[in-house]
Amino acid sequence: xxxxxxxxxxxxxxxxxxxxxxxxxxxxxxxxxxxxxxxxxxxxxxxxxxxxxxxxxxxxxxxxxxxxxxxxxxxxxxxxxxxxxxxxxxxxxxxxxxxxxxxxxxxxxxx
Amino acid sequence: xxxxxxxxxxxxxxxxxxxxxxxxxxxxxxxxxxxxxxxxxxxxxxxxxxxxxxxxxxxxxxxxxxxxxxxxxxxxxxxxxxxxxxxxxxxxxxxxxxxxxxxxxxxxxxxxxx
Numbered sequence: 001x002x003x004x005x006x007x008x009x010x011x012x013x014x015x016x017x018x019x020x021x022x023x024x025x026x027x028x029x030x031x032x033x034x035x036x037x038x039x040x041x042x043x044x045x046x047x048x049x050x051x052x053x054x055x056x057x058x059x060x061x062x063x064x065x066x067x068x069x070x071x072x073x074x075x076x077x078x079x080x081x082x083x084x085x086x087x088x089x090x091x092x093x094x095x096x097x098x099x100x101x102x103x104x105x106x107x108x109x110x111x
Numbered sequence: 112x113x114x115x116x117x118x119x120x121x122x123x124x125x126x127x128x129x130x131x132x133x134x135x136x137x138x139x140x141x142x143x144x145x146x147x148x149x150x151x152x153x154x155x156x157x158x159x160x161x162x163x164x165x166x167x168x169x170x171x172x173x174x175x176x177x178x179x180x181x182x183x184x185x186x187x188x189x190x191x192x193x194x195x196x197x198x199x200x201x202x203x204x205x206x207x208x209x210x211x212x213x214x215x216x217x218x219x220x221x222x223x224x225x
Contacts, residue, residue, distance in 0.1 A: 004153065032209060043201055044154070046213030087153070091209050097142065097161065098169060099210045101153035 001026045004090050006102040013078055014110050020074040021105045023088030033064055033071045034089040038104065044087055047073075075107075083109045113137050117202050117217035124192040124224045132187040132220050134202030142205040143185040144169075144214070145177060147198040154201065160185055161208070192224045 006023045013019045025033075033050035048055065050062040050071050061074040071090075075082055088102035115136045124130055134143065141162045146154040156169030160179040174196060176188045185204075189196060199221050203214040 032211060034210060034213070043216035043218050044214075045216070049211075049213070089210065095209070097144075097159050097167070097209060098156055101146075101155075103151060103153045 003027060003092060003100045004088055004102040006086075006088050006105050008103060009106040011105065011107045012110055013107065015078060015080060017078050018074065018076045019078055019107065020072055021086065021107075022070045022072045023090075023102055023105075024068075024070045025088075025090045025092075025100075026069070027090075027092040028066075028069060029094075030069075030090050030092045031094045032091040033062075034099075035060075035062055035071075035073050036087040036089055036101075037084040038087055039084050044101075047086070078109045080109050080111060083107060115202055115204055115215050115217040117200075117220050119220060120218065121221045122223070124189075124222065126192060126194060126224060128192050129188070129190050130192065130222075131189075132200055132202075132222075134185045134187070134204075134217055136183055136185075136204040136215070138204060138206065138215065139182070140204035140206045140215075141182070142208060143179065144203045144205075145175070145185065145187045146201045146203065147171065147196075148201060148219075149198050157187065157200075192222075194224045196222065197224045198222060 035047040036044040038044040054063045085104040144159040145157040158177040163182040202217040
């Protein structure tokens with residue numbers, strides 16, 4: 001089993017819709033979790049960290065489910081500018097600098 | 112506000128040639144990282160540094176060397192390039208350990224080894 005698994009998509013979603021995708025991780029001791037977005041042929045950029053209690057940033061909501069070992073990202077009222085690849089990132093061990101990046105979920109918002 | 116700057120942006124090497132990729136950050140970050148990104152695979156950590164003068168191996172260090180002589184610079188060297196090293200290389204820096212606070216990535220170096 002991969003350390004971090006994501007559905008590669010593509011998710012093709014009409015503008016204004018709500019979309020959600022999950023990411024599963026294999027190491028139950030994983031300590032910290034993040035979502036990054038990566039535009040085509042660009043560098044990844046931090047979208048948000050994922051906290052145990054869940055967190056929201058505008059139209060974006062991230063959740064952590066430790067029991068089932070997954071994190072989720074919900075995007076409400078999707079915009080054309082949300083089209084990107086969303087990378088799930090996990091730190092599998094406390095004190096470890098070696099983050100594990102998922103392969104990403106590709107999202108396209110359709111006008 | 113430059114952030115993280117990588118040079119060069121593109122390079123084509125012949126098998127067996129050597130080259131150095133330069134990463135420079137102006138945010139006074141302690142932590143710096145080199146990743147490679149290949150199609151169908153997540154970013155993989157090559158080497159990293161937790162401060163000036165330190166380096167450590169990541170997930171895929173073979174065929175690469177690094178140096179961090181100055182806090183703001185992190186160099187990645189390929190001593191004898193191989194076609195398997197064709198990839199997009201990203202440098203990242205962080206002010207916190209373990210990715211907390213987020214990484215700032217450079218714009219990448221697209222390397223082709225023929």
